[in-house]
Amino acid sequence: MEKHILVALPLTEAQRETIRQAAPRFAYRFTTQETVTREEILWADAILGNVPVDLIRQNDHLAWFQSNFAGPDPYLEPGVLPADCLVTNATGAYGLAISEWMLGMWLALAKDLVLYRDRQHRHEWNAIERPVRSIAGARVLCVGMGDIGASFARRAHLLGAEVVGVRRHAGECPDYCLRVVDTAHLDEELPAADLVALSLPGTPQTYRMFDAARLARCKQGAILLNVGRGSTVDCDALAAAVQSGALYGAAIDVTDPEPLPPDHPLWGLDTVLITPHISGRFSLPRTLENIVGIFAHNLQRFAAGQTLDNQMSRTTRYVSEDTPGRRLTCE
Ligand SMILES: NC(=O)C1=CN([C@@H]2O[C@H](COP(=O)(O)OP(=O)(O)OC[C@H]3O[C@@H](n4cnc5c(N)ncnc54)[C@H](O)[C@@H]3O)[C@@H](O)[C@H]2O)C=CC1
Numbered sequence: 001m002e003k004h005i006l007v008a009l010p011l012t013e014a015q016r017e018t019i020r021q022a023a024p025r026f027a028y029r030f031t032t033q034e035t036v037t038r039e040e041i042l043w044a045d046a047i048l049g050n051v052p053v054d055l056i057r058q059n060d061h062l063a064w065f066q067s068n069f070a071g072p073d074p075y076l077e078p079g080v081l082p083a084d085c086l087v088t089n090a091t092g093a094y095g096l097a098i099s100e101w102m103l104g105m106w107l108a109l110a111k112d113l114v115l116y117r118d119r120q121h122r123h124e125w126n127a128i129e130r131p132v133r134s135i136a137g138a139r140v141l142c143v144g145m146g147d148i149g150a151s152f153a154r155r156a157h158l159l160g161a162e163v164v165g166v167r168r169h170a171g172e173c174p175d176y177c178l179r180v181v182d183t184a185h186l187d188e189e190l191p192a193a194d195l196v197a198l199s200l201p202g203t204p205q206t207y208r209m210f211d212a213a214r215l216a217r218c219k220q221g222a223i224l225l226n227v228g229r230g231s232t233v234d235c236d237a238l239a240a241a242v243q244s245g246a247l248y249g250a251a252i253d254v255t256d257p258e259p260l261p262p263d264h265p266l267w268g269l270d271t272v273l274i275t276p277h278i279s280g281r282f283s284l285p286r287t288l289e290n291i292v293g294i295f296a297h298n299l300q301r302f303a304a305g306q307t308l309d310n311q312m313s314r315t316t317r318y319v320s321e322d323t324p325g326r327r328l329t330c331e
């Protein structure tokens with residue numbers, strides 16, 4: 001039976017053709033999130049792309065929503081999509097882009113580049129007289145070991161770091177980790193970590209996982225990275241921990257709330273780097289290519305009546321590593 005497929009992403013003609021070829025019998029409309037209309041959304045049986053929530057909730061026959069996010073949080077809220085609508089996420093698409101952001105931020109902080117940039121602006125030729133941190137030999141704690149966390153863990157290991165992973169359920173230990181533990185062991189691992197790298201989904205279990213008490217368990221002078229969801233870290237407590245020197249600094253791409261309010265103390269701290277939720281953007285063309293790949297793969301399965309990969313549970317709000325058919329990484 002012919003289905004109506006709406007694609008709301010800025011794709012090249014070649015990418016559109018990849019999608020059409022995945023299910024040639026279906027009818028397609030290609031648009032973008034900025035230009036999509038209510039009529040197009042109501043026409044669709046399946047949608048790729050995060051179209052406006054207030055419009056998608058008006059489509060009561062939607063069979064499948066493929067988000068271009070790994071964390072399509074607003075679409076999982078009750079009443080947004082029909083109860084039987086399949087929801088798939090884009091986990092697997094972001095590892096490369098975001099792990100490179102993480103490496104860049106880690107180096108900028110560990111090597112004091114961020115402080116030298118400030119001195120440069122003041123035309124100051126002045127060395128910072130204290131030992132500089134090394135990546136090699138550093139202990140890295142990757143909290144979240146899915147597509148993004150594992151991608152960063154592999155890169156950190158290649159640079160000589162010792163990597164420990166934390167996952168919801170411990171699972172197997174890959175060869176680039178010393179060990180992988182579950183959340184119950186997080187507090188034991190924190191005091192040894194020079195770098196704490198968070199790539200967690202926003203779920204009830206991860207909400208404020210890094211509050212003042214947990215930040216206080218971090219090693220004196222540690223660096224914290226957050227690329228998952230802002231809700232996992234208490235930003236006020238993070239600012240206090242950096243201000244007091246308990247943590248050396250932090251780099252955050254996600255905050256709670258977003259945008260971070262203009263008067264928030266984190267903005268003014270020398271060793272805090274803030275980017276506006278851009279670490280995974282399509283400005284790295286591979287990210288968009290990966291999303292098209294995930295969608296085309298699933299579209300073929302949709303046409304054949306098969307189970308889709310990367311299917312989200314509306315209760316756990318992420319695709320467990322243990323789910324059969326989960327696409328761990330596009331790298
Ligand atoms: N800053 C950005 O632009 C982006 C942010 N994200 C965010 O990053 C999150 C992670 O993305 P992926 O790595 O693709 O997802 P993923 O599903 O591959 O990995 C999630 C990891 O978090 C772990 N986890 C989940 N709940 C946990 C808990 N309670 N305790 C300990 N570990 C827990 C899982 O075991 C898994 O290892 C997404 O859910 C999304 O919210 C994703 C893409 C872009």
Ligand SMILES: O=C(O)C(=O)[C@H](O)COP(=O)(O)O
Pocket residue numbers: 068069070071072090094277278279280281282
């Ligand atoms: O995938 C997710 O989850 C994200 O947070 C997005 O990748 C963020 O994407 P942009 O809004 O920066 O395009």
